[in-house]
Amino acid sequence: MPHLTTEWGNPSSAYKFGAKVKSVIETARAQVAELIGAQTREVIFTSCATESNNAAIHAALKANPNKRHIITSAVEHSSVLNYCMALEKDGYRVTYLPVDRDGLLKLADLENTIGNETSVVSLMWANNETGVLFPVKEIAEICRSRGVLYHCDAVQVAGKIEMDVRKLPIDYLSLTGHKFHAPKGIGALYIRRKTLFSPLIHGGHQEHNLRGGTESVPLIVGIGKAAELARKHLPHYDQKVRPLRDALEEGILQLIPNTELNGHKTQRLANTTNITFRGIESGALLILLDKEGICASSGSACLADSDEPSHVLKAMKPESAASRQMIRLSLAQETKEAEIPQAIAAIKTATGMLRI
Amino acid sequence: MPHLTTEWGNPSSAYKFGAKVKSVIETARAQVAELIGAQTREVIFTSCATESNNAAIHAALKANPNKRHIITSAVEHSSVLNYCMALEKDGYRVTYLPVDRDGLLKLADLENTIGNETSVVSLMWANNETGVLFPVKEIAEICRSRGVLYHCDAVQVAGKIEMDVRKLPIDYLSLTGHKFHAPKGIGALYIRRKTLFSPLIHGGHQEHNLRGGTESVPLIVGIGKAAELARKHLPHYDQKVRPLRDALEEGILQLIPNTELNGHKTQRLANTTNITFRGIESGALLILLDKEGICASSGSACLADSDEPSHVLKAMKPESAASRQMIRLSLAQETKEAEIPQAIAAIKTATGMLRI
16 A cells, blocks of 8 residues: 555655665565465566566567477467467467367477477466366476476466476566456566566666566565465465365266366366356356356456457367356355355256246 | 556467456557557567567568678667677678767768668667668668668657658558656567568467467557557647757856767657766766666667777767767656756756766
């Protein structure tokens, strides 16, 4: 609050009124760094995960100007996929690794695809539609051993799984505040010390010359505090959320016919479930659930206005690609036990209405 | 406030809790559009002016992939200059137009420099260090008549001068919220209808597919309200601020020896004054003024940690480039008449101490 009201000085200014704001930015940077085991100076603030993802890939390509091959997967977030598609128009070659029916990657595919031309591998930690986890440690080690930069979109993971970049040879790692209860409009990018970085947004000397633009002090303070809280709650997160998610998921799969889980049963975040309801159009189901106060989605919010089927489901189960018949439900630490049977009952009622 | 507390839904979500937030974004977009005479759909939100400036130049170059010449001036903001320098490394040719001792541009220079290879002209409306105004209407008309895209960095002008893009053939125009009392971390970019635009930040479907990233709803609401207030106060701005600025400026120039105004006397914003104090190092003067509660700067805050002399002063007065001997003072509508003699006295005392 003070940084939205009285303490509005420009942190880059020479005078005290601005300079005192500079220290709160560095406190927030340390808080975010601690969440991922990074050194403070390895973290820069961005405006969102989309910017972090674009900036990391951009930097990796600039670090290796003669290598023009990028490896990613078919199930990445649109901020990676759409940027890669734009880069294809600029003459880069992109490999989109496939996933199996459970949403898992074959590491042999990655190993076989890396070549002398490969500049960067961008593979997410957890999928935003299914929660499926990629084997980040193995991916990072393959990239390191082959001399290829590795960018990891870890947006879904923050506050849900322990992250420690000291144990993982990841070069760039993207985060965004609103996935762990900070305000929307602030992201972060981890850049391993000594990894080359060229800015995506060129301007003043902010963020160690790596990201121009006057710092959004209130949001930076917000992501710092949220990171501190996420770290505090992390040891209890899984045991709090996973049983509720499992109860919700099993209730739906058992009580509602023609349903199917999307994504690997266990290699998955504790809070996400993605379920196909055969014969039911997602949009109609979401409207009925919304009336009951249940906020669900049929994929990424970033693409929610799209009529196209989810690219993630399409990659996992090509036969399900003709229409959207799935919904994603996400839980949080704030989810109460009593809400689980309520949600199951509401979904059962809604699907019953739509199937008559 | 509600968008930082209870109304935190994702505006791109399908459910009501998110969808109701979508409408406040569109209200803010209309408020910003009205400030510059634009249609609502011609405005997108960005994270800052630096992003807006980069994005506009990037889009113009993408619109004309075969033209690789950019024209700008030697006194632009670092977000234009540093981006242009990065583009030079990518094979673009950049002309940095000179200014005269008053900070003014020669339009003949612009006309003579535009060639068949020229893709975009990026020239600011008002300079951030001196307040000097460029003849935007004439620049825009020259660009239009020569078939070259025109980007205008209008960051310093918002709320201080009437802007109406219906009367000016500007293609892209950059704004940032904190220059008219919105929170830091939110900018806007005007893109004239039918002007080609390729995103700088690729991601989801936000901002009509022109700028990916989850919308920062609280800051967007903030820039909308600030634009509405700026528009309301605009008719009285000049008559309120200019007499105070003139009194401050004349007081300093008359009472303190070896001082000199930087920037044209009249072709200038009403709120800025930039004065050289010969023989005095800016840094020392700023520290003394800071103790008296006067927040001044020796150039752009974005480059405040730099030891280099101001590139703006260097372009205007090459002989003054050896050291920083100038300060910039900015006023606002909130500045009180009684503060003017106080500031003059404090500056007189400080310069007296430094010259003994």
